[in-house]
Amino acid sequence: MSLLLKDKVYTVQSATSKRGVYPLHSYKLGLYRLPIKLEDSYEIDSIVSGFKKVFEMDKFADRVYATYRWTEENMPDPDERGYKSINLEVQVEIVTGEVVDMIYQIYPVEKYGDGLWVKDYRKKADTNAKMIIDTILRNSVLADKMIDHEVKTKQMSPEQALKELEEMTPLAQIVPNAKPKPKPASPPPGQQVAQEAEPVANEGAKPGPIDVDFKKKLKVVETFTAPSSHKIKVFGQRKGNEVLGIWGEFVSVDYDICVGDGACIDACPVKVYEWAEFKGHPASDKKPLMAREPDCIFCLSCENVCPVQAIKISKKG
CATH class of the missing domain: 3.30.70.20 (Alpha-Beta Plaits)
Incomplete structure (x- = not known):
C-alpha cells in the first residue's frame, strides 16, 4: 500500500480534510483510495477481529480504525539520569463502501506532552501508518479483492497480481488467519449445524537448542x-x-x-x-x-x- 497509487496520496497541512471526509484535526493526513468494494458486514467484521492481536481495532458505522502504539526513549537505561520516555500512536481509518479509502493522521508530537526531544517523530509515525495499511491490505479480504481487480482490469494472472500486491506493500507484517472464514450455510428449518472448533494458532517458541549442524x-x-x-x-x-x-x-x-x-x-x-x-x-x-x-x-x-x-x-x- 505504501507504494500504491502514489499519485493519489494527499497531504493536508490543516485541521480539516477535503473530499467530504470527516475532519480529523491532524497535523498530516495521507489518503489512499482503493478501487474495490467492501460493503459486506461479515467481511468488515473480519478485518476488526483478524488484526486484534497486532493493532488496537475499533469499528463505528461504516468505518474501521486500527491504532498502533509505540514507546520512544531518549536513552536505553531507565535508571540513567535524565531518562525520558513517551508513548506515541498513529491511527489508520478505513472507510468502507463502493470504494475503500484508507486514511491516516499524524498528530503534532506536542499532543503527547513533553516530547520535543523525540527524534524523527514524523518520519517514524508516517512509516508506522504505512505499515498498518500494508499489513491490513496484504493479509485481509482486501488482498483478494485487489487481486481480482488487477486480474480483471489488467488481464494479469492471479500469480502476477499477487506479486504486484506484494511489491506494493513492502512494509507488511504477516498476520496468520486474518481473512474471513467462509460463511456457514444456513441450516434447514429445525436443524442445527455443529460449530467447528477455531484453529489454534502456534504460540510460543519451539524448544532449543539450536541445531549446530x-x-x-x-x-x-x-x-x-x-x-x-x-x-x-x-x-x-x-x-x-x-x-x-x-x-x-x-x-x-x-x-x-x-x-x-x-x-x-x-x-x-x-x-x-x-x-x-x-x-x-x-x-x-x-x-x-x-x-x-x-x-x-x-x-x-x-x-x-x-x-x-x-x-x-x-x-x-
Missing part, C-alpha cells in the same frame, strides 16, 4: 540487509513473521527458538546485536539482529547467556 542441512533462502548494510544470511524455511528460520552465518540465532529476552545484546562486548521487530512471531515480537556480525570476536558470551540455547557462534573457515 544447520549449515549442512539447510539452504540460504534469502539475505536481509541490516541498517549497518551488512547482508545477513537466512537459513531454512521462512514463512513471513510466523516462521523465521536461522539468521546469521557465523553469529547464528534460531529465531523460532529465541524468546527475545535481550541477554545476548547486554552480554556482547562489541555490540554485534541490535533489536529488530518481527510482529506476530509466536515466540517474541523482537529479536536480536546480528547487524554487525563481522565485528564478532568469538568470545561466546552471547551463546553462554542465552536461556533457551538459540545461539551458535562459529568462526569463519
Whole structure:
C-alpha cells in the first residue's frame, strides 16, 4: 500500500480534510483510495477481529480504525539520569463502501506532552501508518479483492497480481488467519449445524537448542540487509513473521527458538546485536539482529547467556 497509487496520496497541512471526509484535526493526513468494494458486514467484521492481536481495532458505522502504539526513549537505561520516555500512536481509518479509502493522521508530537526531544517523530509515525495499511491490505479480504481487480482490469494472472500486491506493500507484517472464514450455510428449518472448533494458532517458541549442524542441512533462502548494510544470511524455511528460520552465518540465532529476552545484546562486548521487530512471531515480537556480525570476536558470551540455547557462534573457515 505504501507504494500504491502514489499519485493519489494527499497531504493536508490543516485541521480539516477535503473530499467530504470527516475532519480529523491532524497535523498530516495521507489518503489512499482503493478501487474495490467492501460493503459486506461479515467481511468488515473480519478485518476488526483478524488484526486484534497486532493493532488496537475499533469499528463505528461504516468505518474501521486500527491504532498502533509505540514507546520512544531518549536513552536505553531507565535508571540513567535524565531518562525520558513517551508513548506515541498513529491511527489508520478505513472507510468502507463502493470504494475503500484508507486514511491516516499524524498528530503534532506536542499532543503527547513533553516530547520535543523525540527524534524523527514524523518520519517514524508516517512509516508506522504505512505499515498498518500494508499489513491490513496484504493479509485481509482486501488482498483478494485487489487481486481480482488487477486480474480483471489488467488481464494479469492471479500469480502476477499477487506479486504486484506484494511489491506494493513492502512494509507488511504477516498476520496468520486474518481473512474471513467462509460463511456457514444456513441450516434447514429445525436443524442445527455443529460449530467447528477455531484453529489454534502456534504460540510460543519451539524448544532449543539450536541445531549446530544447520549449515549442512539447510539452504540460504534469502539475505536481509541490516541498517549497518551488512547482508545477513537466512537459513531454512521462512514463512513471513510466523516462521523465521536461522539468521546469521557465523553469529547464528534460531529465531523460532529465541524468546527475545535481550541477554545476548547486554552480554556482547562489541555490540554485534541490535533489536529488530518481527510482529506476530509466536515466540517474541523482537529479536536480536546480528547487524554487525563481522565485528564478532568469538568470545561466546552471547551463546553462554542465552536461556533457551538459540545461539551458535562459529568462526569463519
